[in-house]
Amino acid sequence: MxxxxxxxxxxxxxxxxxxxxxxxxxxxxxxxxxxxxxxxxxxxxxxxxxxxxxxxxxxxxxxxxxxxxxxxxxxxxxxxxxxxxxxxxxxxxxxxxxxxxxxxxxxxxxxxxxxxxxxxxxxxxxxxxxxxxxxxxxxxxxxxxxxxxxxxxxxxxxxxxxxxxxxxxxxxxxxxxxxxxxxxxxxxxxxxxxxPGPADRLAAAEARAADLAVRNRLARELHDSVGHALSAVTLQASAARRVLDTDPDFVREALAAIEDTTRRTVGELDAVLGVLRDGDAPGTAPAPTLVTDLDVLLRRTRAAGQQVTATVDTGPAALPPMVSREAYRIVQEGLNNALKHAGEPVALRIATADGHLHISVENPLGACPAPRPGGGHGLRGIADRVRLLGGTSRAVAENGTWHLHVRLPLKGST
Incomplete structure (x- = not known):
């Protein structure tokens, strides 16, 4: 009432x-x-x-x-x-x-x-x-x-x-x-x-899917680029702190490596944030690729104290741009996982055969740290990248060794 x-x-x-x-x-x-x-x-x-x-x-x-x-x-x-x-x-x-x-x-x-x-x-x-x-x-x-x-x-x-x-x-x-x-x-x-009718609902679903795809891509790029850099900087700073009083030459090299890593990461972060825009804006730093950045990535990983043996049986310049860009992120994540969790040394092999690019990262299993809240997305990011390019990936631990194998098709990728 x-x-x-x-x-x-x-x-x-x-x-x-x-x-x-x-x-x-x-x-x-x-x-x-x-x-x-x-x-x-x-x-x-x-x-x-x-x-x-x-x-x-x-x-x-x-x-x-x-x-x-x-x-x-x-x-x-x-x-x-x-x-x-x-x-x-x-x-x-x-x-x-x-x-x-x-x-x-x-x-x-x-x-x-x-x-x-x-x-x-x-x-x-x-x-x-x-x-x-x-x-x-x-x-x-x-x-x-x-x-x-x-x-x-x-x-x-x-x-x-x-x-x-x-x-x-x-x-x-x-x-x-x-x-x-x-x-x-x-x-x-x-x-x-x-x-809304069926057509409106379909359009809304497609818009949400496109937005989710952009968000997922941004998350992968941030995880692979910034995450790798932070892991390397953390290890370099930790090693420098331990020998600060006994090995000043090593400390200077570690600080120089930290400076170089952070400078390059700022440029990569600009490229990652370009994902939020409609295409790459003029003046935005290009995304790293195997063609231009593999040597720097290896040098940065080694400067963090990780032994890496790299075998490259292909000319990176011959790779399609998208394959080269995504392959760089896959290699970066593989080395990042070894840097954080694995023992030494790490064996990296990149080769082309049968119209595919093959990437292999192998390293002994080390002591696994406690799971980090919100972590554990690296392998999922690799799987997403491989699936978008129509390739296959396999990550498994066998006989005390961690194996990561990725196979990416070269044809049909631009």
Missing amino acids: NRAPGLLFGGRARRRWIHLILGGALAMPYVLVGSVIVGPLTGVDDVFGSLPLQLGSFVVGLPIATVTSLFPLTRPLEAGAARALCGIEGDALAHGPARTRSERGRTAAWFTLHLGLGGIISGMSLAVPPFAVFLMLLPLFQELRDTRLGTPEVLEHGWASALCPVAGLALLIALAGCVAACGALLAHWAPALLG
């Missing part, structure tokens, strides 16, 4: 009332067109002087409104108004124009319903409040009783005079109830008639 005033006169009810009045305003041009048709058919010049003819013009104008609702902009405009005034949240309503016949038909049904209910409520809103006020003031002013609406013979009875204000108040409450009911009806049918 306490909710009744809010349902009839609350903020949501008032917004829905405005939505219905908006529908009535949109219906007026169609009513005028209907009056042009109804007038000659009935032989009446003043159509708006007769309530039945007004209703007839309204009924004739609604089908015309249905036809005009097939314009593409009708659905986004109506959905925006319903979203703002009917209290419908989230993605329950479509954002774009209707594309299919079914969506256009549902939009036409909604537009007709909105204008039909809006026209009725608009007419009631214009007529009922003045008449209700008239009834409430009728017992108080003799001048009102002498008008055409006055009923002096009825008001001679005391009970009739007392009931007039009650009747006026009842009319206002009844109007509010009709508005609330029509607003609730529109809110109920809006998701069904203006909601």
